Amino acid sequence: MSSILVLGASGQLGQELRVAVEGSAQHYTFASRSELDVTDQLAIRHFVQDHHIDTIINCSAYTAVDRAEDEPEEADRINHQAVAALAVLAEAQGLYLIHISTDYVFAGDSHRPITEEETPHPQSVYGRTKLLGEDAIRCTGCRALILRTSWLYSTYGANFLKTMCRLMQERQELSIVFDQIGTPTYARDLARFIVSYLEQDKGTRQEGTYHFSDEGVASWYDFAEAICHRMGYSCQLHPIRSEQYPTKATRPSYSVLDKAKLKRDFGITLPHWQTSLEDCLNQLTSTETNE
Structure with missing residues (x-):
């Protein structure tokens, strides 16, 4: 049985992992930033040793994309x-590290799904620092699985879906960017994949960099329209270009991730983003009804 530490457990992926591990044969410990700060490496080292941790799932991240431009x-x-410090610890202690990265490591200036072999070229502080984290892991040679994902949403935490649900109830119309293309990804799908993989009794674990997102393609406008339609909101949506909604950080204009390598090496199929959105909204409305 593995002993698994989840860092950043109060975020949306961390909370989805809590749901996904129910009934698991493995032993999971969930630590929020207030309980075990990812930057406090001495505390993490002691925790790993005291609790005989053999696997770390790092969900911790600075994800305020625009604020990062002011707080590099x-x-x-x-x-x-x-x-980088986690990777050094993993190498020294023989731990297996699962690290979550992002589509923002790419410039997003192509118009075809991006493979793991393509050269990253981040356009924002957030993307650059996430890429530096990836590179640090690879430099140590520790046993690690890096999962790049995109447009994560959930019933937990702050995300585009929950923001849209709030704004569509407060306003009669909204303007949404239509020229940034990617794939909305339900954090529960990613959590289920990670837990399912760790449940497998394998002598060795897969290592390297993989892309994980739900299937399909959408703009932020498409994503918002699907939310509005499913929830029955009367808010009118207007498609606008990125320059009409300026932000401090530059977003990739096209960041659809190619998952062929993931599906081949792990033998999995992935749900379409619209199917997963329906599941998430059903969960969200069920939770609101019960409150």
Whole structure:
């Protein structure tokens, strides 16, 4: 039986992992930032040794994409330096590290699904610091699985879906960017994949960098329209270009991830984003009804 530490457990993926591990044969310990800060490497080292941890899932990240432009040192401290220290610890202790990365490591200037072999070229502080974290893991040679994902949403935490649900109830109309293309990904799908993989009794674990997102393609406008339609909101949506909604950080214009390598090496199929959105909204409305 594995002893698995989940860092960043209060975020949306961390909370979805809590749901996904119910009934698991493995032993999971969930630690939020207030309980075990990813930047406090001495505390993490002691925790790993005291609890005989053999696997770390790092869900911790500085994800405030625009604020990172004003706080590059803090973003680097969490997304790069802390990850580098985790990788050193993993190598020294023989741990298996699962690290969550992002589609923002790419420039997003192509118009075909992006494979793991393509050269990253981040356009924002967030993307650059996440890439530095990836590179630090690879440099140590520790046993690690890096999972790049995109447009994560959930019933937990702060995300696009929950923001849209709130705004569509408050306003009569909204303008949504239509020229940024990617794939909405239900955090529960990613959590289930990770837990299912760790449940397998394998002598060796898969290592390397893989892309994980749900299937299909959408713009932020498409995503918002699907939410509005499913929830029956009367809010009118207007498609706009990115330059009409300026942000401090540059977003990839096209960041659809190619999952062929993941599906081949792990033998899995992935749900379409619209199917998973329906599941998430059913969960969200069920939770609201019961409150």
